[in-house]
Amino acid sequence: MVPRLLMKNLVSLSQLNDLDNVSLAKCDQYVLDSFRRDMDEKLWRVDTLLLASAIMAGVIVGIGAYGQRYRHHRFTRLIFLGASTLFLPIISSVVSSSTVLVSSMRPLGINDLSKSSPALVALCNPAKHSVIVVTWALLVQNIMINTSVVVAVDDREGPSVGPPIELLAQGVWTLYLGITHLSEVTEDYLTYVLTVLYLLELLLFLLTVAKLVFKYYAVRKAQQSYAFGRNPRLVFGYMHQQLPLMAREHDAPPPLLVMGEETRQVEKQHHGYVFKHASSSSSLGAIGLVTIDRVWRQLGSNSMLLPAVATQRLKDVCLSFALFKLLRCRFARYELAAYSGSEYNTSNFFWSLLLKDDCEPDRVFGVIADELSFLHDYYYSSLPINYSKCWLPLLGILVSLSSLGYCIFLAVWMMIISRHSYNYQMVCNIRCHDATYLHLGILELDVIPLVLLLVFLVTAEVRDMVSHVYSDWTKVVLTCRLLNKELSPSMRKWALHILRRRRCRLMKHWDEEVGQCSVLPHLRPRRTTPLAFVVRRLLHLPDEKTEVSAAVKVSLIDALRSSRDNGEHLSNGKASLRRWGQQGERLLWACNSKSASVVILTWQIATSILEVRDQQQQGSSSLASDCHMTVATCLSRYCAYLVSLCPELLPDDDAWSKGLYEAVNKDARRALARLSSSTPDHQQLVKLLNDKSNHMVLKNGAKLGQQLVEETTIDGEETAWKLLAGFWSEMILYVAPSDNLKGHKEAIARGGELITLLWALLNHAGIISRTTSSSDDARV
Numbered sequence: 001m002v003p004r005l006l007m008k009n010l011v012s013l014s015q016l017n018d019l020d021n022v023s024l025a026k027c028d029q030y031v032l033d034s035f036r037r038d039m040d041e042k043l044w045r046v047d048t049l050l051l052a053s054a055i056m057a058g059v060i061v062g063i064g065a066y067g068q069r070y071r072h073h074r075f076t077r078l079i080f081l082g083a084s085t086l087f088l089p090i091i092s093s094v095v096s097s098s099t100v101l102v103s104s105m106r107p108l109g110i111n112d113l114s115k116s117s118p119a120l121v122a123l124c125n126p127a128k129h130s131v132i133v134v135t136w137a138l139l140v141q142n143i144m145i146n147t148s149v150v151v152a153v154d155d156r157e158g159p160s161v162g163p164p165i166e167l168l169a170q171g172v173w174t175l176y177l178g179i180t181h182l183s184e185v186t187e188d189y190l191t192y193v194l195t196v197l198y199l200l201e202l203l204l205f206l207l208t209v210a211k212l213v214f215k216y217y218a219v220r221k222a223q224q225s226y227a228f229g230r231n232p233r234l235v236f237g238y239m240h241q242q243l244p245l246m247a248r249e250h251d252a253p254p255p256l257l258v259m260g261e262e263t264r265q266v267e268k269q270h271h272g273y274v275f276k277h278a279s280s281s282s283s284l285g286a287i288g289l290v291t292i293d294r295v296w297r298q299l300g301s302n303s304m305l306l307p308a309v310a311t312q313r314l315k316d317v318c319l320s321f322a323l324f325k326l327l328r329c330r331f332a333r334y335e336l337a338a339y340s341g342s343e344y345n346t347s348n349f350f351w352s353l354l355l356k357d358d359c360e361p362d363r364v365f366g367v368i369a370d371e372l373s374f375l376h377d378y379y380y381s382s383l384p385i386n387y388s389k390c391w392l393p394l395l396g397i398l399v400s401l402s403s404l405g406y407c408i409f410l411a412v413w414m415m416i417i418s419r420h421s422y423n424y425q426m427v428c429n430i431r432c433h434d435a436t437y438l439h440l441g442i443l444e445l446d447v448i449p450l451v452l453l454l455v456f457l458v459t460a461e462v463r464d465m466v467s468h469v470y471s472d473w474t475k476v477v478l479t480c481r482l483l484n485k486e487l488s489p490s491m492r493k494w495a496l497h498i499l500r501r502r503r504c505r506l507m508k509h510w511d512e513e514v515g516q517c518s519v520l521p522h523l524r525p526r527r528t529t530p531l532a533f534v535v536r537r538l539l540h541l542p543d544e545k546t547e548v549s550a551a552v553k554v555s556l557i558d559a560l561r562s563s564r565d566n567g568e569h570l571s572n573g574k575a576s577l578r579r580w581g582q583q584g585e586r587l588l589w590a591c592n593s594k595s596a597s598v599v600i601l602t603w604q605i606a607t608s609i610l611e612v613r614d615q616q617q618q619g620s621s622s623l624a625s626d627c628h629m630t631v632a633t634c635l636s637r638y639c640a641y642l643v644s645l646c647p648e649l650l651p652d653d654d655a656w657s658k659g660l661y662e663a664v665n666k667d668a669r670r671a672l673a674r675l676s677s678s679t680p681d682h683q684q685l686v687k688l689l690n691d692k693s694n695h696m697v698l699k700n701g702a703k704l705g706q707q708l709v710e711e712t713t714i715d716g717e718e719t720a721w722k723l724l725a726g727f728w729s730e731m732i733l734y735v736a737p738s739d740n741l742k743g744h745k746e747a748i749a750r751g752g753e754l755i756t757l758l759w760a761l762l763n764h765a766g767i768i769s770r771t772t773s774s775s776d777d778a779r780v
Helices: 013-019 029-066 074-097 127-147 166-185 191-224 231-241 243-248 281-286 292-300 308-331 345-354 361-380 392-420 444-470 472-483 489-500 530-538 550-565 574-578 596-617 623-645 654-671 682-692 696-715 717-735 741-749 754-764
Strands: 005-011 102-107 120-125 257-259 266-269 272-275 426-431 436-440 513-516 544-547
Touching: 029 127, 029 426, 029 436, 029 444, 127 166, 127 191, 127 392, 127 444, 166 191, 191 392, 231 257, 231 272, 231 308, 257 308, 257 472, 292 308, 292 472, 308 361, 308 472, 308 489, 308 741, 308 754, 345 361, 361 472, 361 550, 361 741, 361 754, 392 444, 444 472, 472 489, 513 623, 550 574, 550 623, 550 717, 550 754, 574 717, 596 623, 596 654, 596 682, 596 696, 596 717, 623 654, 623 717, 654 682, 654 696, 682 696, 696 717, 717 754, 741 754
Parallel strands: none
Antiparallel strands: 005 102, 102 120, 120 426, 266 272, 426 436, 513 544
C-alpha cells in the first residue's frame, strides 16, 4: 500500500548524520511525484515573486527617474508607495524560500528521524538559484536607493529627507543569508567558482553601502551649507543688507546671489545670516561671491569666447537660479515682498530686462520655467545635494560607473552559466534504494527577472550620470567657477564644452502643455477607449492637453504689460473690456460676480457658443482672427480645467469651486441631452440652455454667448475673438496671485502648471495680490 504523506520537513545539513541512520525505502513513484509537485509549486511561487518584483522595479524606475511629474499624482503615488513597501516582505519570502538545502518526506506516523524507519530523504541544492535570488534582492535595494529622494531644506520649508537607511539593514540581512548559504552548499566547488559566487554578492552589497554613505554624507553637508539648507535665511539677511546698495544703483542689475555662499564668512544677525565685509559690489566680488550684476558684466564682455546664443543662455540660467533662491524664501515664508518692490530695483530690473517691449515672450517663459525646474529638483530629487561639495558630482559619477561595471560583470556571468551550466534551478538527490536525481525548475525563470533588473539599474545609472553632466545645476556651477577662475586650463576646456551644449530634454519638467476642459461636453466629442478614460480618472488628468502656443505667450505678456499702465493692479477682465469702449461696457455685467469661478464658467460657456458659431460659418478667417481664437479657446478651457481639477490654485474655496463645476456640468449634460448632433446650431444651443437649464451660470453663459454672437455680426468675428483673447489673458493673470504655497508646491511636483509659472512671474514683477502691488505694502 502506498504510504500517505503527512508532512514535509526542512532540515539543515547538520542533521544529515541523523538521516544516515534512517533505513531507506524504495523510490515509490507516488512519493516522487508528490515531492516533485510540491517543490515545483514552491519554485513557481518564488519565480512569480521575482517577476512581480522586477515589474515593480520597472514602475519605480519609470516613475521615480523618468516620470517624476506622475510620481505625485494620487494614484501613481499609491502605486509607488505600494511597490516600495512590498519589496521587504517579498525579499524576505523569496530569500528564505530559496535557501532550502534538505527536504525529507516520510510516511504517516513516523515522527522521530532518529529511529530506524522507512523514509524518503531528498538532498536539494539550489546553489545558483539562491545566488541569483540574493543578487536580485541586492539589485532591488540599489534601485530603491537610486530612485529615493534626499532633500536638505530650511526648517521653515518643511522636513528634510535623509537616505533610506533601512535599506542598509535589509542589505546586511540579505548578504548574511547569501553568504551562510554559500558556505554550506559550495564545499565541493572549485576555488575560482566559489570566488565568483562570493564576489557577486559581496561587491553588490559594498556598492549598496557606498551609495547610502554617499547620499548620507551629501545630505548632511547640504543641511549645514549656507548655499543649500540654510540658504533662505542667508538670502533674507543678504537682501536686507543690500537694500541701500540696490537703492543707489537704479535700473542696474541687482546683486542677487547666484553662488559662492558656502565658503564665505557669515555672521548671524536679528534678520538672518549676513556676509562679513560685503558693503559694496566690489567687496562682494572680492570675497568670491557670484552675483547677477557680476554675471551680466563678465559674460557681457564674452571673456569665455562662447557663441552669443550660448552666452545669453548662460545669463538666463544664472538669472533663473538667482530667482529660484528668492522663491525658496517665499516658500519658507520669509517676507521678501518689500525687497522686490518698485522702491528697490529688483522688480524694476525684471521689468526692464524681461518685460520690456522688445523682449521675446519665449525668453520670459523660459527663465521662469527654468526657475521652477530648479525648485522641482531641489524639493523632489536628490540631484542638488550632490553640489554641496565641489567634488561630490565627480564622486557620484564614479559610483554610477562602478555600478555599471558591476552590471557588466553580472551580465558576463549570466552568459557563462547559460552556456556552460545546467538550465535548471535546483538539483535534488533522492536518497532511497533506487537512488536518483531530480532536476527541478527552469533557470531562465531566474535569469529573466535578473536581466530586467539589470536593464532598469543601468537605465537609472545612465540618467544619473547625464543629470550630473548636462543639467542646468552643472552649468551654473561651471559658469561661477569660470568667473572666479577656479578651474585649471584642462578643466576649463572641458567646462566650456559642457556650457556650449544644450540642456538634456530629460531634465525638462514643464512640457509647455495645459489641461483642457469644457463645461459643455457635447461640443468637443472625443474618441477614447474605456481604459484611457479610467486611466485619466485614476491619474487625475484632464480630458485633453494642448500646447501653449507662441500666440498665447504673447497675449499673456501683453496683458501683464498693460497691468503696469493700470498701476500694477490686476483686473478680472473688466480693464480689458473697458478698453473696447461701449462694446466692452455692454459685457461688464458678466464680470460682476465676487466669485472668480463663477466668472470663469460663465465666460467659458459664452466662448464655447461663439466657437460653435464660428464652426458653422466654415468661412475663410484671417490669420489674426485664428490667433485670437486660439488664445481665447486655449485659456478658457484651461481656466475651466483649473476650476474642475485644480481649484486649490484659484482664489475661491477649492471644495466650493469643484462642487460648482460639477453642478454646472451635470445640469449642462441634462439640458443638452436632446441635441440632434455633436455640433449643433449655436441658436439651438442658446435656446436649450435658456429653456432647459436650471443653473444661473448656464443661463448667464447663454446670454453672454448670444451677445458675443451679435457683436460678431456687427463688427466681424476678428473683433469678438480679439476681445475674448484680451479678457482671458487678463483673467488668468487675475487669479494667479495666491497665498496657497502648498498648492503651488504640489503643482510643481506634478511637473508644473501655467498658473504656477504666472504666479512666480508676477511675484518677481512685484505684483503679489489682485488689488494692490508690492509697493503698496502688500504682504504675503
